[in-house]
Amino acid sequence: MAVSETASMSPVMAFALVGALGVGSQWLAWKLRLPAIVLMLSAGLIVGPGLGVFDPARDIGPLxxxxxxxxxxxxxxxxxxxxxxxxxxxxxxxxxxxxxxxxxxxxxxxxxxxxxxxxxxxxxxxxxxxxxxxxxxxxxxxxxxxxxxxxxxxxxxxxxxxxxxxxxxxxxxxxxxxxxxxxxxxxxxxxxxxxxxxxxxxxxxxxxxxxxxxxxxxxxxxxxxxxxxxxxxxxxxxxxxxxxxxxxxxxxxxxxxxxxxxxxxxxxxxxxxxxxxxxxxxxxxxxxxxxxxxxxxxxxxxxxxxxxxxxxxxxxxxxxxxxxxxxxxxxxxxxxxxxxxxxxxxxxxxxxxxxxxxxxxxxxxxxxxxxxxxxxxxxxxxxxxxxxxxxxxxxxxxGVTASDTPGVLIVGGAPWSVAFGQLLEKLELPVLIADPNHAHLRAARRAGLKSYFGDVLSEAAEHSLDFVRYQKVIAATDNDAYNTLVCTGMAHDFGRESVFQPVPVRQETARHALPATLGGRILRGELSYFEANRRIHNGWHFRATGLTEEFTLDDWLDKNPEALPMAEYDGKAGLRLLDQDAQLKAGPGDQLIALYPPDPPEESAQRH
Missing domain, CATH: 1.20.1530.10 (Na+/H+ antiporter like domain)
Incomplete structure (x- = not known):
């Protein structure tokens, strides 16, 4: 006798199965980067006409x-x-x-x-x-x-x-x-x-x-x-x-x-x-x-x-x-x-x-x-x-592709943002610096970076910006509350794991600390907006270092104890921004992006 004629389940079990298959298929599709509809179609056909385990008319009835x-x-x-x-x-x-x-x-x-x-x-x-x-x-x-x-x-x-x-x-x-x-x-x-x-x-x-x-x-x-x-x-x-x-x-x-x-x-x-x-x-x-x-x-x-x-x-x-x-x-x-x-x-x-x-x-x-x-x-x-x-x-x-690799949207045209954006462009990653203050974009324009004057949360930005080109968001303005607002608003489309911000200035006090449900991930190094820009002003700079079989991550860490790793770049997997809890994973063939302290005069002269 066929399975569909003998096996049956309670309506509660049927509802649980439908939920598990539907949501589970969507999650698996997200994980594997596959169309969710194909997995849901396959799951429904397998448990239904395929195996006969689930028959909605039999197990749920007239509902x-x-x-x-x-x-x-x-x-x-x-x-x-x-x-x-x-x-x-x-x-x-x-x-x-x-x-x-x-x-x-x-x-x-x-x-x-x-x-x-x-x-x-x-x-x-x-x-x-x-x-x-x-x-x-x-x-x-x-x-x-x-x-x-x-x-x-x-x-x-x-x-x-x-x-x-x-x-x-x-x-x-x-x-x-x-x-x-x-x-x-x-x-x-x-x-x-x-x-x-x-x-x-x-x-x-x-x-x-x-x-x-x-x-x-x-x-x-x-x-x-x-x-x-x-x-x-x-x-x-x-x-x-x-x-x-x-x-x-x-x-x-x-x-x-x-x-x-x-x-x-x-x-x-x-x-x-x-x-x-x-x-x-x-x-x-x-x-x-x-x-x-x-x-x-x-x-x-x-x-x-x-x-x-x-x-x-x-x-x-x-x-x-x-x-x-x-x-x-x-x-x-x-x-x-x-x-x-x-x-x-x-x-x-x-x-x-x-x-x-x-x-x-x-x-x-x-x-x-x-x-x-x-x-x-x-x-x-x-x-x-x-x-x-x-x-x-x-x-x-x-010839209608914008970029082979997804880039970074940086909100805030401060010196730290411009310096980071310049390095990303050298790696051929799309970069956009947006700021609602026109004066803050002068340095970005002088550096040749693509910029947007306006609020990225506005309806005008939604219609005029090509958000598809970017996979990561960094909200790094001088307003911690606005950074939190941008990360909270964009987390829905980009994913909470892809929105970042500097550490808020007063985050350490309970009176000013925001709930964990708001804002984005804190960038590695836990630098505030003001501290990050102060370091850039004092000669700190971004640099990308390629790792090899001979020069490994451990070698880099031994040689650069004061440098702050900020991101890892794999030409195939793309850019991985590091948060405050991230473990370094860069291996041979990857680029390690870090914020370095000022070079000694003799080394600076050799580098230039």
Whole structure:
């Protein structure tokens, strides 16, 4: 007897398994620098149709469908929260073209490919074609960090994914509404009336939820510690009420609600954004594992040569045609157009929404919609694996990479920062020195270093700076509180292990010491801003020393007892900044970067 027929587990154990597989896959993907979606897909298929250990319908029961529906609603709400209209206005014309022209064109071409290549009905093709507009913002970001593209092609890919996320969801929801209403009503007039009432009510309810939350948060009607719970409860209420009036219109309502809140200019929006990102990571993981594990072997066997041909057509025809037509007669160079045209990985949002919508269509008698879920899995796996391995070499061939190795963003134009930046540039590492004080950047400009006048935490910096080129952040201004603010704000995107600051001047006293949850890692040597710059003024200098089999780390330590090691550089692994607790690991072939005391006069004369 098959394992799936004999083995079963309690719902609690099933929930624990879903969480462990989903979050565990994402962590392992981060550790191995692989696309998380591929590992989640593999894990779900292995424990589900592969081994038969986990079957959502058997082990969890009737709760599976409403759980996935609520999770998708929150995911789409998150998609609405990412779309800030001011960001779209500030984006390049190329991004606007990819959204305004590319989204409807991609919808049309994708639906045509589904109908004529795979053989799906127009109902299934139209719904799935709308979801295919989304190119996967959660997948694009790590690929861009790995490829180190120039600013313009990176911005085109990143902002297209972010903006098209809610646009594709809206397109799919509207298409689903049309199909469901036509399937459940007898006359076209009645269908049009039901659809108009449902969509109108969903839009009105979504706007009411967004306006109400914005008003309550702005007027202080909800205490800070209750904002996230209240938002979550209102979100569920809007979804449930709208869905009661017209089936699946709740997804449209919560997307509209997210759009309104994203553009309301709330002072507490950052906290809400963090909530939705954390919630989305958990929910996307859970939905992906549930959908993959619930896929039967029979359904997977339905994917024949037509499905493989469909993926080829999407990658080699639909995506390139959409991008090249959208960017026609623009000022974007052809090399960048080609790169964007052949880069379109799909992500977890597509799989989650496609799986749910496919089930809804099957329940209404659209039998071929059972293929939507497996096709989504195949499309995501194919595009993520392909682009994950080809984006970097294609970008290098086309000459649109910004740098082979990630660099350092230094906030603060003090002498210490300029001296460190000059040494990093000699090692051919990208360096940017930013400072909100224009006078502080004079030394950096005289040294020929790239500089930015402004606040790196501002919205303008987000749109004008190419953060993808940098992997480490050093906040070294004369304001310890601002350094802490910069590290805290950038830790979310760069990682807490990659943001550094000098030791605060008054850190040793309990009255001035900040919580460990704020700020970045303290640079090795534990020099304050003022002490570091005093040493530079007194003749201390940075130098990189290459280690060999003959001249090891121990030899260097014996020869330079007063020098302060600050970083280690491996041409392949990149730069490793050292914090106050770091152990030196540099070996043969590595460069050891240190702050040296002033040279004796005779040695200084020889060195110069």
């Amino acid at each position: 599976v469908a409403p759980m996935i529906a609520i999770a998708v609603a929150i995911i789409l709400f998150e998609g609405g929260l990412t779309l800030n209209f001011r960001s779209l206005q500030d984006a390049a014309k190329g991004v606007q073209r990819l959204v305004l022209i590319g989204a409807p064109l991609g919808w049309l071409l994708s639906a045509a490919a589904l109908h004529w290549v795979v053989g799906l009905s127009w109902a299934s093709s139209t719904v799935f074609g709308g979801i295919m507009i989304v190119t996967g913002p959660t997948v694009i970001a790590p690929l861009l960090r790995q490829a180190r593209l120039k600013r313009r092609p990176a911005a085109l890919l990143q902002w297209e994914a972010i903006v098209n996320d809610p646009v594709g969801a809206l397109a799919a929801v509207l298409a689903l509404e049309v199909v469901l209403v036509l399937q459940t009503t007898e006359t076209r007039g009645e269908a049009f009336w039901d659809l108009s009432i449902g969509i109108g009510f969903a839009v009105a309810l979504g706007l009411a939820g967004g306006v109400g939350m914005a008003w309550a948060f702005r007027r202080g009607k909800v205490p800070e510690y209750m904002k996230v719970p209240v938002l979550f409860v209102v979100l569920l209420a809007v979804f449930a009420v709208s869905d009661f009036v017209l089936h699946e219109s709740g997804l449209l309502a919560v997307t509209i609600m997210g759009l309104w809140i994203a553009n309301a200019g709330l002072p507490s929006f950052e906290e809400l954004r963090r909530f939705k990102e954390h919630a989305t990571v958990l929910l996307v993981s859970g939905v992906f594992i549930l959908l993959a594990a619930g896929t039967s072997l029979g359904t997977l066997e339905m994917l024949g040569w037509r499905s493989a041909l469909f993926i080829v057509v999407v990658i080699l025809a639909v995506r390139p045609a959409t991008v090249l037509i959208s960017l026609a007669f623009s000022n974007i160079p052809w090399k960048e157009r080609i790169l964007v045209a052949f880069t379109g990985p799909r992500g977890v949002v597509l799989v989650a929404v496609a799986g749910l919508f496919g089930e809804r269509l099957v329940a209404q008698g659209v039998d071929d919609a059972a293929l939507i879920g497996p096709l989504a899995f195949a499309l995501v796996a194919g595009t993520v694996v392909l682009h994950g391995f080809t984006l970097t070499p294609i970008a290098r061939v086309l």
